[in-house]
Amino acid sequence: MKRREFLLGSAGALAVAGGAAALWMGRTTGPASAANQGMFEVTKTEAEWRSLLTPAQYAVLREEDTERPFTSPLNKEKRAGTFHCAGCDLPLYSSAAKYDSGTGWPSFWEALPDAVGTREDTSLFMVRTECHCRRCGGHLGHIFDDGPPPTGMRHCINGLALAFKPAQA
Ligand SMILES: [Zn+2]
Numbered sequence: 001m002k003r004r005e006f007l008l009g010s011a012g013a014l015a016v017a018g019g020a021a022a023l024w025m026g027r028t029t030g031p032a033s034a035a036n037q038g039m040f041e042v043t044k045t046e047a048e049w050r051s052l053l054t055p056a057q058y059a060v061l062r063e064e065d066t067e068r069p070f071t072s073p074l075n076k077e078k079r080a081g082t083f084h085c086a087g088c089d090l091p092l093y094s095s096a097a098k099y100d101s102g103t104g105w106p107s108f109w110e111a112l113p114d115a116v117g118t119r120e121d122t123s124l125f126m127v128r129t130e131c132h133c134r135r136c137g138g139h140l141g142h143i144f145d146d147g148p149p150p151t152g153m154r155h156c157i158n159g160l161a162l163a164f165k166p167a168q169a
Pocket of ligand 1: 089090
């Protein structure tokens with residue numbers, strides 16, 4: 001009986017270890033690392049990205065950092081125009097889909113066609129939908145299903161990952 005309990009205990013420990021390994025694998029096999037392995041249309045070395053981006057932009061786009069809420073000037077950007085990828089300049093979001101979600105991050109109810117890619121993000125012990133630039137793999141933010149009509153989606157995007165270009169007058 002003692003021995004059986006010991007074996008079950010070991011199996012339980014193994015299952016926990018397996019789960020942790022799966023979590024770890026999920027972190028390292030997603031497009032964030034794929035971006036570093038050159039699986040996107042626009043690829044650069046770490047040194048090239050570091051020279052192109054500010055340290056804060058690099059942390060968000062290349063290391064999936066999240067900027068502090070209410071820090072981006074783009075929260076208050078209300079002009080007509082287009083929000084481009086700060087990494088590769090691909091147009092990602094139209095001002096027509098921007099709204100104030102009150103979260104402190106620039107929010108959109110949809111991306112431009114063929115602009116962003118997604119993957120499941122299991123970091124921070126949550127399952128979230130990570131969203132990145134389709135062309136360079138740069139991390140943008142996350143997508144949630146509590147947005148406004150017509151899509152009901154909320155693209156919660158780091159302002160540091162975006163470059164706003166006003167529409168030509
Ligand atoms: Zn990009």
